[in-house]
Amino acid sequence: MLTSDPRFIATKCLQRVIYHGDSLSDVLQDSNVQSSEDKALIQDLCFGNLRHFETINALLEQLLVKPLKQKDKDLECLIRIGLYQLIYQRTPDHAAVNETVAVTKKLKKKWSRALINGILRGFLRDKEKLLTHAKKVSIHALPIWLIKRIKKAWPDDWKQIAANSNKKAPMSLRVNLSQNTREAYLKQLAELDIQAECVPLSQTAIQLVKPVNVYDLPAFDKGAVSVQDTAAQFAAQLLNCQAGMRILDACAAPGGKTGHILESAKQLTVTAVDNKESRLKRVDENLRRLNQTAKLISADVADTKAWWDGQLFDRILLDAPCSATGVIRRHPDIKLLRKDSDIAVLQKLQAHILKSLWPLLKSGGKLLYATCSILPDENEKQIEAFINQHNDAKLCMIEANWGRACQYGRQILSGQDDMDGFYYALLEKEIGN
Ligand SMILES: C[S@@+](CC[C@H](N)C(=O)[O-])C[C@H]1O[C@@H](n2cnc3c(N)ncnc32)[C@H](O)[C@@H]1O
Numbered sequence: 001m002l003t004s005d006p007r008f009i010a011t012k013c014l015q016r017v018i019y020h021g022d023s024l025s026d027v028l029q030d031s032n033v034q035s036s037e038d039k040a041l042i043q044d045l046c047f048g049n050l051r052h053f054e055t056i057n058a059l060l061e062q063l064l065v066k067p068l069k070q071k072d073k074d075l076e077c078l079i080r081i082g083l084y085q086l087i088y089q090r091t092p093d094h095a096a097v098n099e100t101v102a103v104t105k106k107l108k109k110k111w112s113r114a115l116i117n118g119i120l121r122g123f124l125r126d127k128e129k130l131l132t133h134a135k136k137v138s139i140h141a142l143p144i145w146l147i148k149r150i151k152k153a154w155p156d157d158w159k160q161i162a163a164n165s166n167k168k169a170p171m172s173l174r175v176n177l178s179q180n181t182r183e184a185y186l187k188q189l190a191e192l193d194i195q196a197e198c199v200p201l202s203q204t205a206i207q208l209v210k211p212v213n214v215y216d217l218p219a220f221d222k223g224a225v226s227v228q229d230t231a232a233q234f235a236a237q238l239l240n241c242q243a244g245m246r247i248l249d250a251c252a253a254p255g256g257k258t259g260h261i262l263e264s265a266k267q268l269t270v271t272a273v274d275n276k277e278s279r280l281k282r283v284d285e286n287l288r289r290l291n292q293t294a295k296l297i298s299a300d301v302a303d304t305k306a307w308w309d310g311q312l313f314d315r316i317l318l319d320a321p322c323s324a325t326g327v328i329r330r331h332p333d334i335k336l337l338r339k340d341s342d343i344a345v346l347q348k349l350q351a352h353i354l355k356s357l358w359p360l361l362k363s364g365g366k367l368l369y370a371t372c373s374i375l376p377d378e379n380e381k382q383i384e385a386f387i388n389q390h391n392d393a394k395l396c397m398i399e400a401n402w403g404r405a406c407q408y409g410r411q412i413l414s415g416q417d418d419m420d421g422f423y424y425a426l427l428e429k430e431i432g433n
Contacts, residue, residue: 005106019073047332050333074107202234244267248313248315316360
């Protein structure tokens with residue numbers, strides 16, 4: 001990018017997400033900002049904007065006489081940045097307006113100064129009334145198709161799910177128990193005045209009161225902790241790997257669970273497969289930091305002929321590609337990027353991968369199916385169909401004090417106990433088949 005103005009960069013990032021369908025994590029990574037202060041501001045402007053996307057849309061409808069032309073959608077995104085600052089940030093109003101208007105020059109659209117200035121000042125003049133209306137019409141702040149699905153699946157919980165999906169998620173850590181106890185690590189955090197507490201539902205999780213830069217965490221670079229939501233930390237626990245086992249992490253990138261599996265038992269042979277080469281590099285980086293190793297393979301995991309060496313696995317983790325509807329609070333761009341029709345496509349893909357991997361599991365071995373989705377089509381129904389088609393697949397009960405038991409598997413709803421929405425089902429291959 002030509003300029004380092006954070007508001008300009010945030011405008012361009014938003015434009016790519018809203019109008020080009022790119023993921024927010026990807027565009028933020030591409031923006032390659034060095035200053036940590038600027039980075040934090042850009043992240044807040046973008047994440048916050050998408051979290052409040054529906055409210056800001058409702059405001060734009062009231063403030064714009066007619067929608068801006070396709071070639072001026074950068075200006076619309078700039079107005080979004082300006083409104084977000086005026087509503088949700090502490091920047092004094094005059095500074096927020098002036099700094100937003102100044103970006104028009106960097107966008108090479110100086111002609112639009114009066115337009116942007118007028119819209120933002122118009123908003124300030126009637127702020128309470130405009131905002132009250134906008135919040136009323138965007139009350140659940142999720143796409144209609146998704147609200148319909150959530151309402152159908154969770155009729156008593158859908159409002160809470162919607163509210164939780166639009167809250168900021170806490171920063172949670174996984175303590176590497178092969179290096180420290182949680183209590184010992186909490187002490188190290190306290191010595192640095194980083195406030196945190198153990199999450200009682202989990203054996204490994206710590207939740208920070210306020211997010212911090214990972215490099216400010218004691219021994220982060222030596223693998224003492226990893227950033228991971230508590231809900232994701234149940235995977236390694238459920239797999240219950242024992243020393244010497246052969247493990248397949250089927251959709252591994254960026255490797256959060258691969259690292260946890262390797263921390264959970266000694267002398268494991270882990271094969272980590274992902275079909276995105278660039279994301280597989282992140283697995284490598286994560287494992288290096290943890291001083292762990294795995295066999296990394298870039299392939300379509302369902303195409304087992306292309307990558308499998310013929311040796312059966314004791315455990316398989318299938319953390320399947322999914323709608324990510326349980327993690328909207330961490331990835332608010334999901335609200336824009338997912339479509340209703342994606343669900344059937346994902347459901348088919350998940351069923352295909354599950355079916356292809358089952359023959360790779362030993363008799364008596366276990367496969368853990370996981371998603372960060374809250375939609376039964378990708379979860380409970382998927383597993384029900386699989387069990388009905390495979391006589392040698394037995395569903396193991398997950399006895400736990402987190403989430404809720406479903407007929408098939410266990411579901412954590414978005415924000416339940418301040419965790420991400422997650423689904424787990426543990427399948428065992430019956431001996432003798
Ligand atoms: C939910 S993410 C996995 C998160 C990861 N297990 C972790 O804990 O960090 C799903 C992953 O599946 C990968 N994927 C999607 N389709 C795949 C396929 N056919 N074969 C292998 N990997 C696939 C995606 O690239 C993505 O990295």
